[in-house]
Amino acid sequence: MKVIGILSSPRGKNSSTRKLVESAMKGAQEAGAETEMIDITKLNIEYCLGCATCHRKGECAQTDDFQEVMDKIMAAEGLVLSSPNYIDNVTGQMKVFMDRMVDAVHLQLLEGKYGFALCTTGGGNEDIVLDYLNEFLIKCGATAIGAAGAAVGKDPASINVASEKAYELGKDLVEAIKEKRRYPEQEKIHNLFKESFWYTVSANRERWASNYEHWVQKGWSR
Numbered sequence: 001m002k003v004i005g006i007l008s009s010p011r012g013k014n015s016s017t018r019k020l021v022e023s024a025m026k027g028a029q030e031a032g033a034e035t036e037m038i039d040i041t042k043l044n045i046e047y048c049l050g051c052a053t054c055h056r057k058g059e060c061a062q063t064d065d066f067q068e069v070m071d072k073i074m075a076a077e078g079l080v081l082s083s084p085n086y087i088d089n090v091t092g093q094m095k096v097f098m099d100r101m102v103d104a105v106h107l108q109l110l111e112g113k114y115g116f117a118l119c120t121t122g123g124g125n126e127d128i129v130l131d132y133l134n135e136f137l138i139k140c141g142a143t144a145i146g147a148a149g150a151a152v153g154k155d156p157a158s159i160n161v162a163s164e165k166a167y168e169l170g171k172d173l174v175e176a177i178k179e180k181r182r183y184p185e186q187e188k189i190h191n192l193f194k195e196s197f198w199y200t201v202s203a204n205r206e207r208w209a210s211n212y213e214h215w216v217q218k219g220w221s222r
């Protein structure tokens with residue numbers, strides 16, 4: 001079983017958020033998973049061009065480091081997303097990465113995978129970022145099992161509490177994957193997406209040929 005942890009703080013070894021991801025990876029490892037942390041800020045990942053080539057052809061028009069990371073995510077069962085709070089949102093690097101995953105939303109590519117979110121802040125509002133990251137996981141078809149955050153500027157010791165929580169979440173992620181844990185509220189969101197997005201896919205069937213084919217093959221057409 002593989003678990004990937006995505007880092008999006010540009011602060012490298014000095015990053016507080018990185019500490020949470022390291023704890024999460026440790027927990028997942030001790031529960032039996034093979035883990036990899038990927039610092040996307042050190043990679044060449046360009047902005048999404050909005051060209052819809054992914055929806056049309058099933059692959060991105062740009063050749064940079066994005067696809068290699070995406071291939072690793074696709075080969076994993078678990079995905080941990082992390083970001084510091086940057087003006088009550090994720091870092092620009094994380095947002096660019098999420099935009100590049102737009103086809104994963106259209107195709108529900110993370111269906112069957114499990115994940116959770118991690119965030120550190122200076123003064124607060126971790127929940128805004130944590131909710132945004134977990135909602136993104138769910139939007140891609142994955143199941144979110146929890147979140148951990150700390151306002152390290154306001155309370156430096158809070159990183160220790162959040163690290164412990166991240167470690168436990170890492171362990172729990174492996175359990176959730178093993179037992180194929182079900183979350184009815186998230187299943188409702190997944191089902192609603194499949195009910196409504198088909199109309200968008202079929203209305204754009206010429207422009208989004210690859211998306212259309214995927215939906216038909218999956219039996220999600222109506």
Ligand SMILES: Cc1cc2nc3c(=O)[nH]c(=O)nc-3n(C[C@H](O)[C@H](O)[C@H](O)COP(=O)(O)O)c2cc1C
Nearest residue numbers: 009015016017084085086087088120121122123124
């Ligand atoms: C550009 C920028 C914007 C930030 N915006 C916020 C913010 O809106 N709210 C907040 O509480 N902290 C904010 N912070 C502080 C960081 O979230 C905080 O220092 C975080 O722990 C940094 O994580 P890192 O060490 O993993 O990079 C901001 C920091 C930067 C550099």
